[in-house]
Amino acid sequence: MPSNSKILFWVLVILFIFTTLFTSFTFSTPLVNKDFTFLGDAHLKNASLILTQEAPSCSSSMSSPYASGVGRAFYKYPIRFLDFSTNNVASFTCKFSFRIDPSAPYCAFGDGLAFLITSNVDSVSLSDGYMGLPQSNALDSFLAVEFDTSFNANLGDINENHVSVDFNSLLSVATVDSLARGIDFRSGRKMSVWIEYSHSEKVIRVWVGYYGFLRPLSPLLVGNVDISKNFKEFMHVGFSASNGRGSAFHVVDEWRFRTSDLESSMVVDRFTDELEECLICFPGEDSSTSMNVDDSDHLGQKHKSPLQVALVVGGLVLSVISVIGFLRLFFMFLQQRKRDVAIKCSERRVSKIQANKVPKRLSLTEVRSATKGFSRKRIIGAGASAVVYEGLLPSLGSVAVKRFNEVKRTSALYNRFTNEFGTMVGCMRHKNLVQLLGWCCERNELVLVYEYMPNGSLDRTLHSRSRATKLLTWERRIYVVLGIASALAYLHEECEKQIIHRDLKTSNIMLDAEFNPKLGDFGLAEVNEQSSKAREVTLPAGTMGYLAPEYVYSGVPSLQTDVYSFGVVALEVATGRRPVNDDGTVLTDSMWDMWEKRNLMAAADPTLTGNFNRVEMERIILVGLSCVHPNYERRPSMGEVVRMLRGEAPLRKLPTTKPTVRIRALSENSEDMIQFNEGLDGTPWSTPRTHLSKT
Incomplete structure (x- = not known):
């Protein structure tokens, strides 16, 4: 017979596993339908807003306001933007991520999606190409930020890949070519969007970047808008998308919205200011972890199924002996984690370097493991300043590891390393520029990690x-x-x-x-x-x-x-x-x-x-x-x-x-x-024998 101490030990082990699993399940509870008002094809799936579905026919046109191909999702409760008693007008900030996936290779892309603030959730365009945005109506008001993937000359579109701001009209007040800035909405990649409206300036600013990177230094689009002229006191906030004569899935997730400058300001999630700052200044495991926890609760409340309730009751009976100890360790962990995140955020804010993209800092152990100890068999290129190795990192996949030859911090090659690193993180938002994924500066090693190019130079x-x-x-x-x-x-x-x-x-x-x-x-x-x-x-x-x-x-x-x-x-x-x-x-x-x-x-x-x-x-x-x-x-x-x-x-x-x-x-x-075309000795200036005595 096992002793009482052994029995107690195994009970605690089982309880610990149970508590861990249950806690993880609770924090990953998805959003629920009751937080939203869905119209058309829009629905909720896996904690994401799915606005459109695959069109049954690419050439089919819409005959009713919510025919297949149009979807809208709004936060259930209206949000106050005007306070007539004080004449105050709300400013707001918004961050969300989205992606547009083509659903059929033989079909054209859909129309795109839009972030939408409207006074009437039922006002929708009947024609394709309008992303389901409201029809121009003097009785209704709306503000929309379009992420357009179709070209409609009647609306003054500049191309089939652009960002626009609409205010009470489908004719945009401001538009910009996103493709020229290295942002391709038709690529299928996940995008991050930041929208800020300042009523004191009467300006709306829109930043767009690929998901997982910092907010770019400069906004992609800036437009002049005065919402006090047409907005109602209460407005509905959400998203709208349509497929028109194409077919694509328009998906939105990780949405946050906040108003300010009103006494009854609204926060449509539960992100604290500290976590908001950390998400911006220190992307990585700290921010993503806090984001996943809050994603289970933003825009709504956590809900437990009957099975969960039963497990809670049973767990409480078994956890009387150990719950105090577990809670103490848990809160100690949270406090230490909060301190670590605060330190990292503080260090980032102090830094003079502001970048569109911040690569991941890697340890020398990770880099050595990725290249099998800088194995000669892994060399794919070599130059005067560095050797390039093919590597494999669990978090990044196949990579090209550029290891600089000289290690002295006063050397010219160290300056070349810092110059290359600073340039790459300062202005590198273009699809035809090699992307810097990570870096390592440890001991006597200087390393830059890039995306791997299978076909070489x-x-x-x-x-x-x-x-x-x-x-x-x-x-x-x-x-x-x-x-x-x-x-x-x-x-x-x-x-x-x-x-x-x-x-x-x-x-x-x-x-x-x-x-x-x-x-x-x-x-x-x-x-x-x-x-x-x-x-x-x-x-x-x-x-x-x-x-x-x-x-x-x-x-x-x-x-x-x-x-x-x-x-x-x-x-x-x-x-x-x-x-x-x-x-x-x-x-x-x-x-x-x-x-x-x-x-x-x-x-x-x-x-x-x-x-x-x-x-x-x-x-x-x-x-x-x-x-x-x-x-x-x-x-x-x-x-x-x-x-x-x-x-x-x-x-x-x-x-x-x-x-x-x-x-x-x-x-x-x-x-x-x-x-220009002849050297002092008669040879062409562009040959290796060029005369350089005048430099």
Whole structure:
């Protein structure tokens, strides 16, 4: 017979397991239907709002307000926005996540979804393409933030991927192209949205980012709205979506809404200010854990099934002896956790670095485990400053681990590490930029962890003459050139601070599993200072053949030197030739010669075996020549390059022969004049034999 102590021990073990399981189940209780008013196809599933279902027919039109394809979900109780006794008007903040999943490959996308504040939940548009938003009606008022995935010219849509703000009309008061900012609502990825309305400013701001990252520094859209003019005292808050003539699932979850500036301000969840701050300043396990706990309760109350009630009664009988001890340990754990989170939040707030995306900090143990101890068998690339390993991290999947060679904190490579890290987290919201997932700075190791690119570099694929080269079809080459042009336009024209890459070349362009291009290696990148007089003249950094002639001479990088490098890349992709051949032949010189002879098609990559569109080939070559114009003042901006490649802007007129342009040395005491297209020894400026005595 077992002793009483053993019996007590096993009772406590069983009780502990039971209590743990029951506690987890309680905190994961899903939202309940009674918290919402559902209209049309909208319903609740797995604690998420499902607004639309798969359409039975992609071409079917709606014949009634809530025909299949339209769904709306509103918080059950109206929320006060106006206080007529004090003349106060509410400001509000809102955060939620959503995704749009295409439900049928043969159907077009749905219309999109909208965050909606309306005075009448039953006012809905009958036509497709309107996301189920209210019809213009003088008796009703509404404010909507659209996440539009369809193009409707009648509503003034700019494209089929944009964000708009509507106020009492389906014609938007403000709109912005989200795709140009690297946000693709049709990608199927989960999005995070932050909406803030300040009545003192009468301004609404909208931030959008991919789920799991910080709120971007700058709002995607800013619009002027005065809700006091048309809002009712009480309004309904929720979401609306429609499929129109397409088919997609529109899903919303993790919704939080809060009003302020009224005595009876409303919070439509139970997030505390502390957790709100921590979610913003320190994304990761701490914030996600608190979010999961609160998600079981936001917008409603926890509810227990009859089975749970029975388990509670039985558990209370068995837990009299141990409940005090368990509670004490539990509260000690919570207090310690709260202190840890507060410290991390405080450290983040003190930090000067504000970023659109914050990569995950990894321990050296995690990095070593991912690369099998930096095994030589895992090496997939090596350069002068770092070695790149293929790795596998449980939390991130397949990754590329960039391990810097030098470890001294005063070394140039340490500065390159910090420069690359700072640039990556400061302005990296674009689908054609390699994403930084993590980093490690421990002991004498400096490591950056990037998303893994299965098809390696464009340089290797383009020049290997293997099966991979044959897979790089003309259609894929067009997409590569356009993707990198779009990424550079983003760095030059859309970041808060203009970024000069300085080392654009095919070996720094990576290809994912579907041959989508991603620009990487920002170790030499720097913020554009606008004025060359404010910059220090140094030896040019980068790779010969890709360097602009004025950069080789002056050592001063600019946006135009990036444009030149892109032109070389475009010509390299079209012709399959390296910037400088083994015999010293320079690609740009050869292309100018072919242009003079009007024989551009002879330059096409022979591995394409004629399988290309001649008009598209000519366009890419002519755009490339425009970018490598010897006179930097005659080169287009990257924004113009993108428009020319898309056929949205006319091609620039090129001179009949390669122009000769002369420049003055930057040295204040020098009056030397140097030709752009010839060096002092008669060799082309873009060859490796360039004369550098003037730098």
